[in-house]
Structure formats: C-alpha cells, structure tokens
Amino acid sequence: MINPLDLYAKIESLIGFDAQYEMLYQNYLALLKSLHVKTILDVGCGNGKFLKHLKENGFEALGIDRSTKMVERALALGVNASTKELCECEAEGFECVVAIADVLNYIPPHELDDFLNAIAFCLPKGGYFVCDVNTLYGFEGVAEGVMCQDNGTQFLCVDATFSNKELFTKIVLFEKEGALYRKEEGNIIQYFHPLSFFKKLTALKLVSTKPITLFGDAPDKTILIFQKR
Ligand SMILES: C[S@@+](CC[C@H](N)C(=O)[O-])C[C@H]1O[C@@H](n2cnc3c(N)ncnc32)[C@H](O)[C@@H]1O
Structure with a gap:
C-alpha cells in the first residue's frame, strides 16, 4: 500500500x-x-x-x-x-x-x-x-468536508471529518490505465x-x-x- x-x-x-x-x-x-x-x-x-x-x-x-x-x-x-x-x-x-x-x-x-x-x-x-x-476554525470551518476532482485521467475524492480534535482525511484516487482505472487509497490524520x-x-x-x-x-x-x- x-x-x-x-x-x-x-x-x-x-x-x-x-x-x-x-x-x-x-x-x-x-x-x-x-x-x-x-x-x-x-x-x-x-x-x-x-x-x-x-x-x-x-x-x-x-x-x-x-x-x-x-x-x-x-x-x-x-x-x-x-x-x-x-x-x-x-x-x-x-x-x-x-x-x-x-x-x-x-x-x-x-x-x-x-x-x-x-x-x-x-x-x-x-x-x-x-x-x-x-x-479550531481551520479544522472545523475550512478543512472538514468532501471534495471531488476529475481531470479526465484522475478522479479524486477526499472526505475529511473533524472529531475529538483530530481531522481524519480519507483519500481515494482513481487513475486511468488504458481502459481501466487503478484505485489507490490512504488516510491522513491531523491533530489540533x-x-x-x-x-x-x-x-x-x-x-x-x-x-x-x-x-x-x-x-x-x-x-x-x-x-x-
Ligand atoms: C501540507 S504538506 C506542506 C508541505 C510544504 N511545507 C509546503 O509548504 O507545501 C505537509 C508535509 O509534511 C510532511 N511531513 C509530515 N510529517 C512529517 C515528519 N514527521 N517529518 C518530515 N515531514 C513530514 C508531508 O510529507 C508533507 O509533505
């Protein structure tokens, strides 16, 4: 991974x-x-x-x-x-x-x-x-939320949740390989x-x-x- x-x-x-x-x-x-x-x-x-x-x-x-x-x-x-x-x-x-x-x-x-x-x-x-x-506002009011981006060859979904002073960000990236997409995912935790x-x-x-x-x-x-x- x-x-x-x-x-x-x-x-x-x-x-x-x-x-x-x-x-x-x-x-x-x-x-x-x-x-x-x-x-x-x-x-x-x-x-x-x-x-x-x-x-x-x-x-x-x-x-x-x-x-x-x-x-x-x-x-x-x-x-x-x-x-x-x-x-x-x-x-x-x-x-x-x-x-x-x-x-x-x-x-x-x-x-x-x-x-x-x-x-x-x-x-x-x-x-x-x-x-x-x-x-705290940077986490609760700005960083938290869902963002998706699609540039034709890459499709990205980022889902960030702030709870108990931790921002848990789940990242899922699909990258085009020929006719198929390769999926990669990972999590990043940031701490207040x-x-x-x-x-x-x-x-x-x-x-x-x-x-x-x-x-x-x-x-x-x-x-x-x-x-x-
Ligand atoms: C949001 S990015 C900011 C990067 C850069 N300072 C900038 O201004 O674009 C945070 C960076 O911290 C690095 N990082 C996180 N934990 C680290 C650690 N313990 N030691 C060194 N780098 C670390 C990540 O790989 C990432 O590149």
Whole structure:
C-alpha cells in the first residue's frame, strides 16, 4: 500500500491550494527577513516551492520530508532536499528551522514534545523556529468536508471529518490505465494542538504569534515564532 504522504504528494496538484500557499510563503519570507537569519532547515518541505523562494532570496536552505515523492519534486526544482529524518540533522546546524503549512498538525500530541526537542537540537541558543498550526476554525470551518476532482485521467475524492480534535482525511484516487482505472487509497490524520501547549515548552520559548486567514472568513492558521532557550 502507498505511503499516505506519497499519496498526498500525488493529489496535491488536484487539490489546488497554490494561491493560498503562496500567500503563506510571502508571510514567512517577510518574517525570516526580519529575523536576519541565513541558514534554514525546512522540515516537511513538501514539493520544495518554499525552498526555491529561500534560494532566490539569498538564504542557504535544506529541506527534509518523509515523502520520497515530495523530495523528488523538490530536487527537480534545483533546491537542496532529502528524506533525512529530523533527528539525523546536525546539532546547532541551522540558525532557523521552519515547518510550513500544517506540518506540526501531522505530529500526534504524544510525539510533539520529542519533535520540538529535535528541532531545538538543530538550533543554537537564541536560534528561531517558525511554524504554523491550524486553528479550531481551520479544522472545523475550512478543512472538514468532501471534495471531488476529475481531470479526465484522475478522479479524486477526499472526505475529511473533524472529531475529538483530530481531522481524519480519507483519500481515494482513481487513475486511468488504458481502459481501466487503478484505485489507490490512504488516510491522513491531523491533530489540533492548542496554543496553550506551546507556551510551556522547556527547550523553546514562544516569542510571538500571528493569525493568518488563507481560506475562510476568520484566521484558519496561527504562525508561531519560537526562540531556543
Ligand atoms: C501540507 S504538506 C506542506 C508541505 C510544504 N511545507 C509546503 O509548504 O507545501 C505537509 C508535509 O509534511 C510532511 N511531513 C509530515 N510529517 C512529517 C515528519 N514527521 N517529518 C518530515 N515531514 C513530514 C508531508 O510529507 C508533507 O509533505
């Protein structure tokens, strides 16, 4: 069975969030410029479009992602990316780490402390971690629902349900092969993390937050800026 993260990579262009993600990237670029950092680790870099922005703006960046398909796409853009795990990255190797477009929501609550400590390990004292998390409205008012897309060779159905602070997304993709369709399916779970959790971390200090409205009528994400203690 296909890795659900690779299945997401396959359907990403059918979902078509490009304009909203570009808006999010512009917010991150402005923030990173204001922080005066040069070396950046992009965790969950996906297709590498943000890495390309970083490169074009003079930053030195590496992207890592657990999806081989995403990393292949990033490499095709001419940026530096790998399937290396966060825990394999060098101690104090980057002035700043970013995790953009829900990456933290992919981490289950019981793994979040370890994940954030691994990020802190990659930073020197005072180094920055900038990420975003979905608000409750982002899950309940924006992400939940059913979406179908048909481009003639691919038929996609995405069914997302939010309950008990988890968004369960069932993905079914039919791809035309000759006269027949091949079916692939997988599930992705995303977890709501309340802001209160991020205020009491030992290795990272939450220094500022910024509400962002990409899809709805109210903030659906919050950008969080941390500094390593
Ligand atoms: C919604 S996508 C966002 C991708 C990218 N940051 C962007 O802006 O387009 C979330 C990405 O996180 C990756 N991901 C999820 N959990 C991860 C983990 N524990 N380590 C590395 N990457 C992860 C997924 O493979 C996916 O590419």
